[in-house]
Amino acid sequence: MTPNTNSNASTEGEPLLELERLRVSFGDTVAVNDVTLAIANGERVALVGESGSGKSVTALAILRLLRDAEVSGSIRFAGQDLTQKSERQMRGLRGSDIAMIFQEPMTALNPLYTIGDQIAETIVLHDGVSQQEARKRAIALLARTGIAQPEQRVNSYAHQLSGGQRQRAMIAMALACRPRLLLADEPTTALDVTIRAQIVDLLLELQRDEAQKRGMAVLLITHDLNLVRRFAQRVAVMERGVLVESGPVERIFAEPQHPYTQRLLNSRPQRAVAPVLPIAPVLLEARDVSVAFRTKLPGFSGWFRSGRFAAVSEASVTVRQGETVGIVGESGSGKSTLAMALLGLQRTSEGEVQFQGRPLSSYHGREQTVLRSNMQVVFQDPFSSLSPRQTIERIVGEGLALHRPQLDTTARREKVIAVLREVGLDRTALSRYPHEFSGGQRQRIAIARALVLEPRILILDEPTSALDVSIQQQVLKLLANLQNKYNLGFVFISHDLEVIGAMAHRVMVMQDGMIVESGEVEKIFSAPAHPYTRKLLNAALQA
CATH class of the missing domain: 3.40.50.300 (P-loop containing nucleotide triphosphate hydrolases)
Known part of the structure; x- marks a missing residue:
């Protein structure tokens, strides 16, 4: 820098x-x-x-x-x-x-228009140039913010970009008219x-x-x-x-x-993870997981030919009881796509994912409901994953109503209050709505919603990216304590290597959909073997 x-x-x-x-x-x-x-x-x-x-x-x-x-x-x-x-x-x-780069790009970008159209609209509106000129400037802005293949990405919709790519598109839009x-x-x-x-x-x-x-x-x-x-x-x-x-x-x-x-x-992340017992059973195991998406390629008359984009290629992951496996890599490397495949939520995935020795595909009916309660996820963008029409009490307690029907209203409310307290919120949050909270507070609500069911496996997709350093430290300590108390298995996705160093037992490094290096955190961080891992660690030191 x-x-x-x-x-x-x-x-x-x-x-x-x-x-x-x-x-x-x-x-x-x-x-x-x-x-x-x-x-x-x-x-x-x-x-x-x-x-x-x-x-x-x-x-x-x-x-x-x-x-x-x-x-x-x-x-x-x-x-x-x-x-x-x-x-x-x-x-x-x-x-x-006056221009603004908003904190949560997924909610700030229009899902019905391409990224290029949204950037060009700003340029046309304020500078009065032609659509063709505005499109050229949009491509140039995407390139300057570090988005690969801007000529293609300019035709992408927000949901087709990774979280980091969406953030860069927001920056390009804000800078379009040189405020x-x-x-x-x-x-x-x-x-x-x-x-x-x-x-x-x-x-x-x-x-x-x-x-x-x-x-x-x-x-x-x-x-x-x-x-x-x-x-x-x-x-x-x-x-x-x-x-x-x-x-x-x-x-x-x-x-x-x-x-x-x-x-x-x-306030800095402090390593406070307990060692994994040698006899700890395997909770989650994925073998040769691959995920590919159809894409549009330019043809002689426009965008009409179909292509294939490999988001994840032959990835294998094992998570034991009480273990945290960190996944790191640049934006668009396939981290979040792999997480969705591990949850069985990626329809285009190949390979096999097992939970407690059984393939996810073998769970049906009531068993699948129990499986969902045992495998929870905290998404990267809390605002888009929280219903704007529901109170916090209903959002956090919704899983309890489905998976713990034996609890009456009073018991369910007390459990919701307890988990909110654990993530740093009090009972006054119960009757409020997501838009009344800051980005960091919404992330804590999302974590509380996942933790309230006391799952066996928790997949955390950038769970502290929206948190300030002091609250980040509290949440990491909370997650470590819950892991020790309930022997939870974590898949922890983050671009913050300091957080991964504090939380993970093992780390996997992803580049272009492939796991290029994996092993114990201390070993990988102290003596990285792959050039890409060394690049990430050097960038973290400079940051």
């Missing part, structure tokens, strides 16, 4: 963005309280804090995208009071002058370490280019403290809606004054 510099910051004159005594409340709940913050032309400012501290709400308030919220205070952009502008005037600003202010809400959350470095370098490059022309500033919202150290010039720390400390990055990291800032900087 490019080291932090201050050459483009300018604090002279009127700030580009100025928040003064900003307050945002939802009914009796105050999400942001008396926040005052200024960002100069060309400046890079990071806003950090735990999940639910008000970071994303602050960004949404700037764009006037909050519904059912009471907003007071001043929001000034380039000398204009945004609180006094009409919705039509705000639509003219969004995307052109003066970029609000980046966890822009690298879903990205592996190598692409993360590329994206940070890209943002720095674009920010420097624009600073010379229009003065593009960046407000970075993140829980990745390493990213803050390398990208930002100033940092502001939020706790429970209040700005508790701010200043230059170097000073805050070297001499944090507030106890909350000190706690954030001291």
